Amino acid sequence: MLDPKEEAKFDELKGMFRDLKLPPPPEIFINFQVHKDGKLIFDDKQRGHSWTRNFYNYKCLVGTNAALTNTGFGAGHMSSKNTSGSYDAGLSAIAGAITTGGIGVTRGIVVGTSDTAFNIDQYVLGALINHGTGAGQLTYQASAFDSKAYALKVWTATSKRIMNNNSCGDITVKEIGLYSDSGGFFLIERSVLSPTVTVPDGAQLTVTYEISMDFSSID
Amino acid sequence: MLDVIEEAKREELKAKCREMKVLPPTDIFIGLQVHDKGKLIFDDVQRGHSWTRNYWNAIFAYVSNCSIVDSSFGAGYISCKNPAGAFTYQANTLLIQGLIMAGSANITNGIVVGTGTSAFDVEQYALDALIGSGNSAGKLYYNASAVSSTTYAAKAWTIVGSRIFNNNSGGSIVVAETGLYSAQGWSIYWLFERSVLGAAVTVPDAAQLTVTYTIVDDFSAID
Numbered sequence: 001m002l003d004p005k006e007e008a009k010f011d012e013l014k015g016m017f018r019d020l021k022l023p024p025p026p027e028i029f030i031n032f033q034v035h036k037d038g039k040l041i042f043d044d045k046q047r048g049h050s051w052t053r054n055f056y057n058y059k060c061l062v063g064t065n066a067a068l069t070n071t072g073f074g075a076g077h078m079s080s081k082n083t084s085g086s087y088d089a090g091l092s093a094i095a096g097a098i099t100t101g102g103i104g105v106t107r108g109i110v111v112g113t114s115d116t117a118f119n120i121d122q123y124v125l126g127a128l129i130n131h132g133t134g135a136g137q138l139t140y141q142a143s144a145f146d147s148k149a150y151a152l153k154v155w156t157a158t159s160k161r162i163m164n165n166n167s168c169g170d171i172t173v174k175e176i177g178l179y180s181d182s183g184g185f186f187l188i189e190r191s192v193l194s195p196t197v198t199v200p201d202g203a204q205l206t207v208t209y210e211i212s213m214d215f216s217s218i219d
Numbered sequence: 220m221l222d223v224i225e226e227a228k229r230e231e232l233k234a235k236c237r238e239m240k241v242l243p244p245t246d247i248f249i250g251l252q253v254h255d256k257g258k259l260i261f262d263d264v265q266r267g268h269s270w271t272r273n274y275w276n277a278i279f280a281y282v283s284n285c286s287i288v289d290s291s292f293g294a295g296y297i298s299c300k301n302p303a304g305a306f307t308y309q310a311n312t313l314l315i316q317g318l319i320m321a322g323s324a325n326i327t328n329g330i331v332v333g334t335g336t337s338a339f340d341v342e343q344y345a346l347d348a349l350i351g352s353g354n355s356a357g358k359l360y361y362n363a364s365a366v367s368s369t370t371y372a373a374k375a376w377t378i379v380g381s382r383i384f385n386n387n388s389g390g391s392i393v394v395a396e397t398g399l400y401s402a403q404g405w406s407i408y409w410l411f412e413r414s415v416l417g418a419a420v421t422v423p424d425a426a427q428l429t430v431t432y433t434i435v436d437d438f439s440a441i442d
Contacts, residue, residue, distance in 0.1 A: 009239060016232045020225075022244040022268070023275050025236070026282040049241065053441065059242060060376050060436040075442035076371045120441040148285040150295045157283030211283040218275060218341045219294035 001195070002029075002047060010047075018217040029210040030176060030191060036203035048176070048191040048209070050118040054080050055188040074121055081123035082184040104131045107181040108143050109161040109207050115174040115192055123187050125177045129163075138163040138171060138205070146208075153216040163205045173197040176207065220417060221266055237440045247412065249397055250381075250431035251420050260426070267397070267414040267432070269339040273299045274411040277401075293342060299409045300344035302327065302400065307407045319380030319399075319432060323363040324352040328402040330364055330382040330430050336395045336415060344410050346398045354387040359428065374439040381431040386422045395419040397430055 010027070017024035028048035034041050057078055073081050081087060083106070105128055113136075114126025131140045143161035150156075165171055174197075177190040199205045229246070236243035247267035253260050276297050280287050289298035290306055301307045321329025326349060335347020352361040364382035371377075386392055399412040422428045 013232075013235050013239060013241070016228075016235060017244070020228060020232060020244075020268070022232075023270060023278055025242045026279070051242065056242065056436075056438060056441060060245075060378075060438075075374070075438070078369060078371070078376065145284050145286075148283065148297065153294070155279050155283075155297065157279075157285045159284070213275075213279045213282070215275060215294070218272065 001044060006047065014214050014216075017214075021217045024214050024217075027212045027214075028189065028191075029212070031206075031208040031210070032173075032193075032197045033206045033208075034197060034199055034203050035206070036200055041200075041203070042197060044195065044197070046191065046193060048189055050191050051189055052122055052187055053120050054123060054180075054186045056120070058188075073123075080184075080186060082186055083124045083179060085123060086184075105129075105140055105179075106185050107179045108140075109159065109209055110140075110177050110179055111138070111163065111173045111205070111207065112175040112177070113172060115196070118190055118192055122190055125175055125187065125190060127175075129171065129173070133166040135167055135169060136171060137167050138165055138199070153219045154212050154214050156210050156212040158208060158210050160206060160208045163199070163207070165199045165201055165203050165205070167201060169201055171199045173199060173205065178209070220263060225266065233437055233439075236437075240440045243437045243440065246435040246437070248433040248435070249414060249416075250429075250433065251394075251397075251416070252429045252431075253420060253422055253426055254429070255423050255426035260423075261420055263418055263420070265414065265417055267412055269413050269415075270341075271343055271410050271413060272341050273344060273401075273409040275341075277409065277411070292344075299407075301408050302345035302349075302410060304344060307409070319364060319366050319378075319382075320402075321361070321364050321382065321400075324361055325363075326352050326361060326400075327408045328400045330380070330432055331361075331398050331400055332359065332384060332394045332428070332430065333396040333398070334393060336419075339413055339415055343413055346396055346410070346413060348396075350384075350392065350394070356388050356390060357392065358388050359384040359386055359392060359422070371438075374442045375435055375437045378434045379431060381429055384422070384428040384430070386424055386426050386428070388424060390424050392422045393419050394422060394428060399432065 014024050030046050030048045032044045112125035112127045116126040130137050141162040146158040148157045180186045180188050233243045249265045249267045251263045289296040333346035333349045337347045351358045362383040366380045368379045401409050401411045
């Protein structure tokens with residue numbers, strides 16, 4: 001559910017960017033829908049705004065050809081960590097926030113069961129829900145870039161992923177993330193969900209990421 | 220020369236970004252120095268902040284992974300034009316690189332300069348009047364350029380790159396605009412930033428112009 005106070009603050013912030021004719025920060029909205037027996041039983045939209053250090057570092061390097069140092073991770077280190085926890089120079093060619101996710105959990109939109117608070121230095125979900133039909137697992141469908149649209153001077157790109165629960169038990173999704181595929185795999189955004197999303201056995205979870213950017217200062 | 224009022228507005232914006240823990244805007248400062256007969260005869264720093272539509276579109280395409288494939292240009296299109304005015308694109312896996320790096324005599328990427336004074340327009344895709352590389356009338360010889368330093372201090376990353384332009388043309392040349400041509404995969408070139416200089420720079424014959432781009436990303440929202 002969107003927080004009206006936070007949304008008002010974002011509107012104010014975007015106004016300040018407009019005033020200076022600067023590109024505002026990209027925004028993320030995450031939609032969750034759960035269907036069971038053909039009926040919509042859960043429908044919610046949350047703001048995603050937890051870009052990780054991997055994303056910050058890449059954004060800083062965009063265009064400059066400055067080198068990643070890969071000698072440490074955290075404040076003062078221009079490095080990247082892949083989802084295995086290793087330093088990886090692949091970040092210099094990161095593909096994008098919404099990557100095509102094949103069947104499985106190595107890239108694209110992924111979900112987990114951890115509600116550990118977001119930390120900028122996280123490089124992997126707290127407790128990734130694995131792909132499969134065993135206990136505690138969801139079957140991840142392949143996903144791809146879905147569409148882009150322009151309205152009210154705002155560009156919105158949408159990508160969707162469907163996960164089916166064939167595990168014979170309910171699964172509660174508490175976190176979501178974007179694993180970018182750029183040779184290595186990098187967590188570039190993680191959101192801890194509020195409210196969490198329960199996916200009953202036999203139900204289907206559809207996650208839709210919307211990444212938008214306000215062009216009103218130039219259009 | 221920096222505008223005190225604009226600098227104050229930028230500080231206010233960065234503070235708001237810190238408060239909301241979102242990415243602040245990238246700052247660009249353009250240093251301009253002219254040396255003549257071993258003496259520094261001109262020294263100025265100006266703020267660069269004129270990102271073109273190419274840049275806006277490329278950044279959105281990067282974060283969203285949508286392709287730059289539209290064949291019209293302007294509001295409502297995600298497309299990029301090269302300096303010749305042709306649509307060029309790189310479908311998926313957008314790789315933005317080479318804002319600063321350029322080879323010797325290369326005028327298609329890296330830091331470039333021109334004599335045009337037309338006001339900045341976001342739809343511009345080339346310098347108004349690019350100065351060619353060479354030693355004949357009206358030309359400057361473009362040296363190779365690369366990132367010279369990447370440093371972290373006071374919770375900000377600063378990336379610096381310079382390019383030297385020698386005037387062997389036999390006459391003075393007045394530089395009135397600078398720009399950054401980006402190289403996408405080293406084969407596609409887009410103007411990402413153009414600044415009309417507040418104070419034009421005269422480069423006498425046999426003098427040397429050094430243009431230094433300082434790109435600053437404030438990490439204080441997360442560090």
